[in-house]
Amino acid sequence: MEAAARAAGLAFALTPTDTIFVATGSLDRDPVWDAGGLQPWGPLEFSPAAAVLSYGLGVFEGLKARRTADGRVLMFRIDAHAARFARSASRLLMAPYPETGFIAACEAVIRANLAYLPAAGEGAFYLRPMLHADEPRLGLGPCRQFRTTIYGSPVGAYFGGKGAGLMLKALDQARVAPGLCGDVKAIGNYAGPIPIVRHWREQGFDDVLFLDAVERSRLTETSGSNVFVILRSGVLVTPPADDQILGGITRDSTLRIARDLLGMEVEERPITIDEVFADGGEMFLSGTAYSLSSVVSVDHHGRTVRFASQAARQALLAPLRAIRKGERDDPFGWTRPVPV
Numbered sequence: 001m002e003a004a005a006r007a008a009g010l011a012f013a014l015t016p017t018d019t020i021f022v023a024t025g026s027l028d029r030d031p032v033w034d035a036g037g038l039q040p041w042g043p044l045e046f047s048p049a050a051a052v053l054s055y056g057l058g059v060f061e062g063l064k065a066r067r068t069a070d071g072r073v074l075m076f077r078i079d080a081h082a083a084r085f086a087r088s089a090s091r092l093l094m095a096p097y098p099e100t101g102f103i104a105a106c107e108a109v110i111r112a113n114l115a116y117l118p119a120a121g122e123g124a125f126y127l128r129p130m131l132h133a134d135e136p137r138l139g140l141g142p143c144r145q146f147r148t149t150i151y152g153s154p155v156g157a158y159f160g161g162k163g164a165g166l167m168l169k170a171l172d173q174a175r176v177a178p179g180l181c182g183d184v185k186a187i188g189n190y191a192g193p194i195p196i197v198r199h200w201r202e203q204g205f206d207d208v209l210f211l212d213a214v215e216r217s218r219l220t221e222t223s224g225s226n227v228f229v230i231l232r233s234g235v236l237v238t239p240p241a242d243d244q245i246l247g248g249i250t251r252d253s254t255l256r257i258a259r260d261l262l263g264m265e266v267e268e269r270p271i272t273i274d275e276v277f278a279d280g281g282e283m284f285l286s287g288t289a290y291s292l293s294s295v296v297s298v299d300h301h302g303r304t305v306r307f308a309s310q311a312a313r314q315a316l317l318a319p320l321r322a323i324r325k326g327e328r329d330d331p332f333g334w335t336r337p338v339p340v
Helices: 002-009 051-055 078-091 099-112 193-202 249-261 273-279 311-324
Strands: 019-026 037-040 058-060 063-067 073-076 124-133 145-155 166-171 207-210 226-231 236-238 266-268 280-287 291-300 303-306 335-337
Touching: 019 099, 037 099, 051 124, 058 078, 063 099, 073 099, 073 311, 078 099, 078 124, 078 249, 099 124, 099 145, 193 207, 226 249, 236 249, 249 266, 249 280, 249 291, 249 311, 273 280, 273 291, 273 303, 280 311, 291 311
Parallel strands: 166 207, 166 291, 236 266
Antiparallel strands: 019 037, 019 145, 058 124, 063 073, 063 124, 073 335, 124 145, 226 236, 226 280, 280 291, 291 303
8 A cells, every 4th residue: 555655646757866878979070979978967058059959959768667576677678769769860860879878878877866766566767868969050951969868757657547548639630740750759749739738638638639631530649659449349450650650669569469469450550530439449548658548538529439448458558567567578578677
C-alpha cells in the first residue's frame, strides 16, 4: 500500500536532478563531436541568434530506465532510440550524434543521478536527449555547429488516474504537414497541437486524435502517441508509419509482441475514422510516455463510439511491462543493464 501510494503520487512531470550531459559538434573539425561530459544541472548558454531559437532546428528523444526487483537498472530499447536520434538529426541536415556515444552518455546520466531513480515498481527514470543547432544564424539554411544535451527526471504515469480509459476528440485536421518531417522527432512537430489539445481538454477530452492531411478521414496520431484498433474480428490494426506518423518504438515493440509472442493477426494499413465507428471493438494508444493506454471513447462530428474492452491492451502490456522490468525473459534483446 505504501509503495502504491508513492507510485501514484509520482506524476509525469519534471523533477530537476543533479547532473546533465553536454557535448558540442562542429562540421569544421574531425571528429565532428567532442567527447562531451557531465556537468551540474543548470542553464545552457545560447547565442540569441542560435538557429534553434529562430528556426526550430532541433530534435529530441524520450526513453526510460527502470530499477528491477533484483537490484539492476535496465534501459529499454536504447539502441533503437540512438538510431532514431541520429536519423532525426540527419533529416534536418544536422550532424547525427554517434550511436555508441549516445548509449554511453545515457548510462552516465543514469549513474550520476541514481538517487533519483524510483524504486522497482514505483515509476521510471525518463531520459530526454536533445540535439540543437546552436550556430548563430540569420537566414534559413543548414548549420555547422550543434549541441547534444541529455537530462533525466523521475516520472510516473502520463495519464495518472485514467485507468478507465481516455476520451479522444477526432479532428478533421492533421498534426503535421504532409511531405515534411512527421516521421522524425523534430521539436516543431509538438508545438502546433498544444493550443488545440488545451481547447479540447477544457471540453472534457483527454487528447486529440488527428486525421490525415489529405483526405481527412484516416487515423494518424494523437498529440504524442501512435494508435491501435482491435476490430471486432480480433485483427489488430495500426496506421503505417509515413511522413505524418512517427514510427514509435513502443509501437514497434507492441507489433513484435502481438505477432511473435501472442500470435495475433496484425495489419499495418490505413484505417479510417468511419471504419473505427463501424467495426472497432477496442482502441489504445502507444508511446514511451503513454505506455499502452486504453481509449474509452472517440467523438467525431457529434457522434461517439465507445469501447468497453481493454482485453487486447492488457494482453499486450503484460509481456511488454515484464520485459521492461526484467521480470521475464527478453527474447528480443530489448533491455540493456546499466553498469552501476
